[in-house]
Amino acid sequence: MSQQRFGLTLDVDWAPDCVIDAVAQRLEAHAVRATWFITHLSPAVERLRARRDLFELGIHPNFLPGSTHGCTHEEVLRHCMHLVPEAVSMRSHSVYQSGSLYACVLRDTPIRVDSSTFLPEMAYIRPLEQPLPGGVLKRIPFIWGDDYELCKVSPCWDFSRLRDLPGLQIFLFHPIHVYLNTVSFAEYEAVKRRTGPLSEATAERLQAQIKSGLGIASLFDEAIDIVASAGGGAVMREFL
Numbered sequence: 257m258s259q260q261r262f263g264l265t266l267d268v269d270w271a272p273d274c275v276i277d278a279v280a281q282r283l284e285a286h287a288v289r290a291t292w293f294i295t296h297l298s299p300a301v302e303r304l305r306a307r308r309d310l311f312e313l314g315i316h317p318n319f320l321p322g323s324t325h326g327c328t329h330e331e332v333l334r335h336c337m338h339l340v341p342e343a344v345s346m347r348s349h350s351v352y353q354s355g356s357l358y359a360c361v362l363r364d365t366p367i368r369v370d371s372s373t374f375l376p377e378m379a380y381i382r383p384l385e386q387p388l389p390g391g392v393l394k395r396i397p398f399i400w401g402d403d404y405e406l407c408k409v410s411p412c413w414d415f416s417r418l419r420d421l422p423g424l425q426i427f428l429f430h431p432i433h434v435y436l437n438t439v440s441f442a443e444y445e446a447v448k449r450r451t452g453p454l455s456e457a458t459a460e461r462l463q464a465q466i467k468s469g470l471g472i473a474s475l476f477d478e479a480i481d482i483v484a485s486a487g488g489g490a491v492m493r494e495f496l
C-alpha cells in the first residue's frame with residue numbers, strides 16, 4: 257500500500273501527441289509520477305509506456321452514447337484493454353459508473369483499481385475496498401479536477417489550500433488544459449473554434465493558443481511542486 261499522500265492523474269481524452277509529450281516532459285523534469293488514463297494509442301502514448309519508472313497507464317473507457325470505444329460495457333472494456341493490456345486501473349470518461357459495469361470490469365478484465373469517484377476537496381480520503389461478485393475493487397476517489405475548477409464562478413489559481421488537506425489527495429488534470437493553460441471554458445471553446453478538432457491540431461497551431469499567466473498550467477506546476485516535495489506521488493497500481 258502506498259504511503260504517498262498525493263497522486264497526479266491525467267485523463268488523456270484524445271489529446272494530440274504534442275500535448276501529451278509536453279505534459280510528460282514537465283513531470284519528467286521533476287521526477288513526479290503520474291497515472292495516465294488512456295483513450296487511444298499513439299507514438300506519444302508509447303513514449304509514456306516506456307517510462308514505467310514514472311508513469312502508469314490505465315484505461316479511460318468511454319461508455320457514453322456514440323462512443324468510439326464500443327456500444328456495450330463489454331465492448332468498450334475489450335477495446336480499451338486492447339489498447340493497454342497491462343492496465344490494472346481505470347477512470348471512466350465523464351466518471352460514468354454503474355453496478356453492472358463494475359461487475360463486468362471484475363469479470364472480464366484485470367482492472368482492480370478504479371478512480372472514477374469525484375469528492376470535491378473532501379478531507380480524510382483513504383483507499384476503499386468494494387467487494388463484488390468477481391473479487392474486490394479498490395476505489396480511489398479524486399478530490400480535485402481542472403474541469404471542476406473551471407466550473408467555479410471564480411476559479412482559485414492557488415493550490416496551497418489543498419496542500420494541507422488531511423487524507424489522500426488525487427488530482428485530475430486534462431493534458432489539453434495544461435498545455436493551453438486554460439483559464440475558462442469560454443476561452444477553451446474559442447480555441448476550439450479557431451483551431452478545429454484539437455485531436456488533429458498541429459503543435460504550431462496549438463502553440464499560438466497558449467495563454468500566459470495564471471491558469472491550469474500554473475496550477476499543474478504548483479501541483480508538481482507539492483507532489484515532488486512530498487516524495488513524488490503515487491500511481492494507481494500502488495493501491496492494489
Ligand SMILES: [Zn+2]
Binds near residue numbers: 267
Ligand atoms: Zn475523459
